[in-house]
Amino acid sequence: MLCRACAFVRHLYPDNTSHLPEHSDNEPSIVHGSNIFTVSIGATRDVNFRRSVTPEDERVVTAEGNSLYIMSRISQNTWKHRINPAAENSGVRYSLTFHYVTKHNGNATIVIGDSNTRFLKFGSGKGTFGDKLPGKRVLAFTIDQIKPEECSGYQNVFIHCGVNDIRNSGNPDACANRLIGKLEKICRLCPTSRVNVSPILPTRLQHLNQKAIVFNKTLFNYINTCNSKIGSLDFSGFLDENRSLLDKRFCRYQNEDPIHLGSTGIFTLASIIRAKVNSPVDGRLYCDVVTQKFVPNLRSQSAHSS
Numbered sequence: 328m329l330c331r332a333c334a335f336v337r338h339l340y341p342d343n344t345s346h347l348p349e350h351s352d353n354e355p356s357i358v359h360g361s362n363i364f365t366v367s368i369g370a371t372r373d374v375n376f377r378r379s380v381t382p383e384d385e386r387v388v389t390a391e392g393n394s395l396y397i398m399s400r401i402s403q404n405t406w407k408h409r410i411n412p413a414a415e416n417s418g419v420r421y422s423l424t425f426h427y428v429t430k431h432n433g434n435a436t437i438v439i440g441d442s443n444t445r446f447l448k449f450g451s452g453k454g455t456f457g458d459k460l461p462g463k464r465v466l467a468f469t470i471d472q473i474k475p476e477e478c479s480g481y482q483n484v485f486i487h488c489g490v491n492d493i494r495n496s497g498n499p500d501a502c503a504n505r506l507i508g509k510l511e512k513i514c515r516l517c518p519t520s521r522v523n524v525s526p527i528l529p530t531r532l533q534h535l536n537q538k539a540i541v542f543n544k545t546l547f548n549y550i551n552t553c554n555s556k557i558g559s560l561d562f563s564g565f566l567d568e569n570r571s572l573l574d575k576r577f578c579r580y581q582n583e584d585p586i587h588l589g590s591t592g593i594f595t596l597a598s599i600i601r602a603k604v605n606s607p608v609d610g611r612l613y614c615d616v617v618t619q620k621f622v623p624n625l626r627s628q629s630a631h632s633s
């Protein structure tokens with residue numbers, strides 16, 4: 328059970344000269360998907376709303392005494408609000424703003440990924456990330472199924488792309504560019520979130536791994552040169568001793584399934600995600616391992632390709 332509480336902010340506007348600078352109510356403690364309620368008492372004042380990316384898009388809400396206006400938490404990622412000084416003095420105004428907060432909401436995490444993320448569980452109790460790491464897991468089997476809008480309000484965003492796209496496409500580079508397009512949109516929608524992307528996880532199939540290398544190289548070139556601080560996960564521990572295939576220990580059914588993680592693999596993936604949430608906010612803790620060491624190994628290729 329998450330510990331939920333209400334935090335409230337009180338403002339006093341003694342006369343028409345008092346104002347509130349432009350801001351968003353986007354504190355990490357405010358629960359994703361919640362609403363923000365503001366009760367007005369006393370003089371009527373205008374609340375001006377402006378879209379962050381297109382500031383010319385401005386709206387005004389007139390907050391009369393004894394009225395309530397409601398903003399969604401999600402809107403705070405794309406809108407700012409302020410109260411300008413008023414032309415005429417119509418007296419004192421108070422406002423009370425209520426935020427729905429949880430103690431650990433600063434860790435709120437969304438994982439969007441393929442079937443290898445299916446068994447990652449948020450919540451409390453055994454087999455979950457626990458109360459201190461609240462969040463949501465969303466399945467996206469292909470890059471096109473990733474919906475950037477779902478990420479807003481989460482402090483940590485993890486995008487885990489599987490092999491479905493590269494398996495069905497002759498052009499892994501084009502797949503990587505489609506994912507990059509999604510990442511750019513996520514960074515625009517969630518400017519204060521820590522966005523992380525996984526390299527494609529190695530499989531037991533060398534022909535897929537070769538496509539994954541091309542995909543990962545394009546992806547890493549982008550994240551190492553883009554202006555957004557996108558983090559990545561270090562998957563080097565999943566490789567076998569030749570550093571070319573998914574280590575059997577992590578496979579489902581001990582190597583019977585060449586693509587899917589078994590319980591050890593899922594546990595390892597969960598640990599990597601948890602460590603990333605707990606890591607310092609440096610934005611750039613990169614493993615280039617997959618692009619540098621995850622090279623095709625001809626010996627294991629003939630032994631394992633199918």
Ligand SMILES: O=C(O)CCC(=O)C(=O)O
Nearest residue numbers: 336338352365374422424
């Ligand atoms: O006084 C108001 O209506 C605005 C209050 C507000 O924006 C806030 O408390 O964050």
Ligand SMILES: [Fe+2]
Nearest residue numbers: 350351352408
């Ligand atoms: Fe506010």
